[in-house]
Amino acid sequence: MSEAIIEVNQLTKQFKSNRAVYNADFKISKGEIFGLIGKNGAGKSTLLKMIGGLIHPSKGEIHLFDHTVKGNHTYFERMGLLIENPGFFPNYSAYKNLELIAISYGLKNRKKHIFELLELVGLDKLNKSKVKNYSMGMKQRLGIAAALLGSPDVLILDEPINGLDPQGISEIRKLILKLNIAGMTILISSHILEELSKVATKYAIIHEGEILEIISTEELLLQCEERVELEVDEANIIIPLLENDLNINNYKVLTNQMIHIYDTHVENKQIINVLVENKMAVHSITKYKQSLEQYFLQRTGREGESFD
Numbered sequence: 001m002s003e004a005i006i007e008v009n010q011l012t013k014q015f016k017s018n019r020a021v022y023n024a025d026f027k028i029s030k031g032e033i034f035g036l037i038g039k040n041g042a043g044k045s046t047l048l049k050m051i052g053g054l055i056h057p058s059k060g061e062i063h064l065f066d067h068t069v070k071g072n073h074t075y076f077e078r079m080g081l082l083i084e085n086p087g088f089f090p091n092y093s094a095y096k097n098l099e100l101i102a103i104s105y106g107l108k109n110r111k112k113h114i115f116e117l118l119e120l121v122g123l124d125k126l127n128k129s130k131v132k133n134y135s136m137g138m139k140q141r142l143g144i145a146a147a148l149l150g151s152p153d154v155l156i157l158d159e160p161i162n163g164l165d166p167q168g169i170s171e172i173r174k175l176i177l178k179l180n181i182a183g184m185t186i187l188i189s190s191h192i193l194e195e196l197s198k199v200a201t202k203y204a205i206i207h208e209g210e211i212l213e214i215i216s217t218e219e220l221l222l223q224c225e226e227r228v229e230l231e232v233d234e235a236n237i238i239i240p241l242l243e244n245d246l247n248i249n250n251y252k253v254l255t256n257q258m259i260h261i262y263d264t265h266v267e268n269k270q271i272i273n274v275l276v277e278n279k280m281a282v283h284s285i286t287k288y289k290q291s292l293e294q295y296f297l298q299r300t301g302r303e304g305e306s307f308d
């Protein structure tokens with residue numbers, strides 16, 4: 001069984017009358033890229049801040065590396081955080097900024113470590129220009145380098161692609177995948193499911209502070225895959241006909257009245273013909289396709305709205 005290195009139970013944060021996160025329950029296993037998806041104000045940053053040890057929960061528990069943590073526990077030190085603004089000194093270089101953080105951590109062998117990190121995130125280690133002149137993408141990559149300074153076991157990235165151009169997004173995506181391949185567990189938030197789906201292995205949908213659904217990439221893609229939804233009287237009698245007469249093998253029986261067919265080589269009318277020839281009732285047959293964003297909007301009760 002995979003090892004859960006983050007587990008939250010009933011995690012809640014109440015800001016006066018505003019309930020930002022309510023009863024969040026989930027586990028993140030070692031090596032996962034866990035995507036937290038939610039629209040503006042859904043509670044993503046608040047949840048990540050609690051897991052990163054930046055704010056105290058109002059209620060609930062956080063278990064890190066199999067230990068229950070309360071307050072400023074050392075287990076929080078094993079988390080590398082990039083939440084909201086990285087807060088660099090604008091008039092210093094990337095190296096100088098990382099050096100200041102490294103000094104505050106009391107790190108030894110600073111130069112070598114910083115050079116390695118700058119190289120890892122794709123920044124020129126000898127670049128003396130001030131961070132204020134960096135592009136947004138470069139600043140984000142520097143933010144990730146800063147989060148990695150303490151050699152964490154988990155990286156928490158809050159909307160790391162927000163405001164980046166397509167090239168910047170692609171660079172961050174490659175960096176996330178590279179870190180993950182090297183063994184890093186990553187918790188990442190976004191409000192764009194399509195983008196998150198290019199890296200995440202599992203997702204939690206958060207809406208108005210509540211986790212609505214936890215879904216794996218395979219399940220999500222299956223939900224959004226083109227399919228024919230076939231409603232019948234008795235699926236168990238129909239399955240042999242689909243398999244033998246139409247060579248349909250990629251299907252899922254949801255109930256004895258509902259079959260989802262993912263094989264795309266067969267037309268709906270061929271399915272109807274075979275079933276009618278065999279005197280089987282067909283209650284409905286529908287082609288179904290939805291995008292990841294439609295799926296997300298449907299789950300958060302905003303189906304039909306456009307997404308920008």
Ligand SMILES: Nc1ncnc2c1ncn2[C@@H]1O[C@H](COP(=O)(O)OP(=O)(O)OP(=O)(O)O)[C@@H](O)[C@H]1O
Nearest residue numbers: 015018020038039040041042043044045046047191
């Ligand atoms: N320090 C705070 N005091 C009071 N309310 C807060 C505080 N921080 C967040 N909130 C409220 O909690 C809710 C969740 O905010 P949060 O920043 O966690 O959402 P988010 O999903 O990160 O949104 P965004 O996509 O805009 O970053 C919002 O209604 C927000 O106004």
Ligand SMILES: [Mg+2]
Nearest residue numbers: 044045046158
């Ligand atoms: Mg936020």
